[in-house]
Ligand code: 0X9
């Protein structure tokens with residue numbers, strides 16, 4: 689069964705979500721977003737003390753990249769913490785609604801769990817007109833699509849951008865959450881795994897920054913400091929495009945197309961690339977959570 693400090697099957701993750709929604713029906717709502725390419729249900733977890741208050745929304749997603757298991761683990765840990773405050777006060781829920789999509793690409797996730805040979809699969813599992821499978825979901829968003837850092841070859845296993853923007857049902861579901869909640873969405877964080885980076889737009893270019901870059905940079909550094917205070921290692925904070933330019937990412941779409949004022953890709957975790965050892969989750973997930981408290985405080989105070 690589900691282990692909050694472990695890597696879980698998608699079936700067990702869905703069970704956990706249903707269970708949380710049942711046990712905390714006063715604050716948790718599950719919204720079905722549709723199905724993945726292979727037909728797995730994708731669910732958004734909405735956590736709110738007063739969903740009629742018009743609070744600013746923090747939207748967190750994870751697992752667009754199949755192999756980056758620590759990302760869904762983090763998203764699920766956040767759900768766990770937001771719904772289980774020791775004295776029931778849940779300060780984090782004051783004045784902020786949390787929307788969490790723990791596994792954007794469940795087909796790919798299950799594929800990486802199916803055998804050691806597939807452990808490093810990254811893409812979706814869609815098949816269109818090529819013999820090769822899958823699209824890099826984080827090159828598939830419709831903002832400056834395919835202008836940099838992508839492959840146009842469907843057989844490229846890493847960065848194939850897809851036949852067109854939003855060709856994938858998985859990226860369309862995330863887009864719909866953003867667009868339908870655009871007015872209230874003030875922070876978007878996409879969880880990934882590679883080194884330890886907290887990067888902000890633009891991702892499609894490293895030649896220049898958005899005019900609001902100082903705000904983005906400042907909040908990222910505050911979050912990194914909060915994680916460090918909890919004993920974690922700091923994040924490298926810079927624009928995604930100055931790390932390496934790659935277009936069609938969800939962060940740029942949220943910021944550039946939807947107008948979400950704070951948008952980040954958060955790469956977990958230090959010293960490892962895509963694969964993070966399961967035994968370390970118990971140690972790092974609580975440290976990273978302190979960063980999300982800092983995100984929450986900023987959104988609560990500013991909006
Ligand atoms: O390349 C990516 O999609 C992300 N790194 S990963 O190693 N997890 O694949 C970084 C994305 C940063 N954002 C943009 N380039 N827009």
Ligand code: ZN
Nearest residue numbers: 753756880881
């Ligand atoms: Zn990734």
